[in-house]
Amino acid sequence: MNEIMEFIPQALEGLKVTIGIFSITLILSIPLGVVIALGRISKIKILKSITGIYVLILRGTPLLLQILFIFFGLPLININIPRFPAAILAMVLNYGAYFGEIFRAGILSIDKGQFEGAEVLGLSKKDTFFRIVLPQALKRVFPPVANEVVTLVKDTSLIYVVGLDELLKIAKIASNRLSSIMPFVVVAVFYLVFNGILTKLLETMEKKFDYYQ
Structure with missing residues (x-):
């Protein structure tokens, strides 16, 4: 138990890295x-073809492989990216x-009459999108977006492959040192608490979108 208590401060340091990766990825990927x-x-x-190919590649290959390619593959063509930015870049591109x-599905779900009505009112395409279409689309896509946000928390564990001291890596090192599985149990609790808080926050935000109904 004493060893586990000594491990908790290390886990908290790893949690800071995990939250940092999560926050920056979310802010940039949306x-x-x-x-x-x-x-x-x-x-x-x-433009449609380029973005289509982009989506096909990023959704069709594992995130772990993308992280490895950016950190270990790009240096082969003289593009060197430090560990933290490489992890961020891979996760932002993927998400x-x-x-x-x-968002594409949400935008396409908006009735054509909304666009026609905005045109009759003399709104520009920019105003139509940001004032009429996007708010309604966000309301409709919030549940799947929230699901991806929760998944993002768990996917941050993949950055251990580039040597960043996030939760999973710290737990693995501690487990080898202590010859115990308890560090993984502690880290699992950290993930559960973090996801629990995040889920409640997302539920609160979802309720605030009710005024669009």
Whole structure:
């Protein structure tokens, strides 16, 4: 028990890294997802093709492989990215593709009459999108977005492959040192608490979208 108590401060340090990766990825990938969604529904064929290929590659290959490619593969062509930015880049690109498809589905679900009504009122395409379409689309896609956000928390454990001291790596080192599985149990509790708090927060946010009904 004393050894486990000594491990908790180390786990807290790992939690800081995990939360940092999670927060930065979420902040950057959601706007990227909106951009990708707009590209996917664009009438410009080349833009639609590029974003389509992007989504196909990023959704069709494992996130772990993408992290390895960016950190270990890019240096082969003289592109060296430090550990933390490499992990962030891989996760943002990956989740940007998933969020893009979610937002695309939400935008396409908006009735055509909404666009026609906005045009009659003289609204620009920009105002139509940000004031009318996007708020309604966000309401509809919030549940799948929330699900991806929770998944993101767990996917942060994959960054151990680039040597960052996140929760899973610290637990593995401690487990080898103590010859015990208890560090993994402690880390599992950390993940559960973090996800529990996050889920409650997302539920509260979802209720605030009710005024769009």
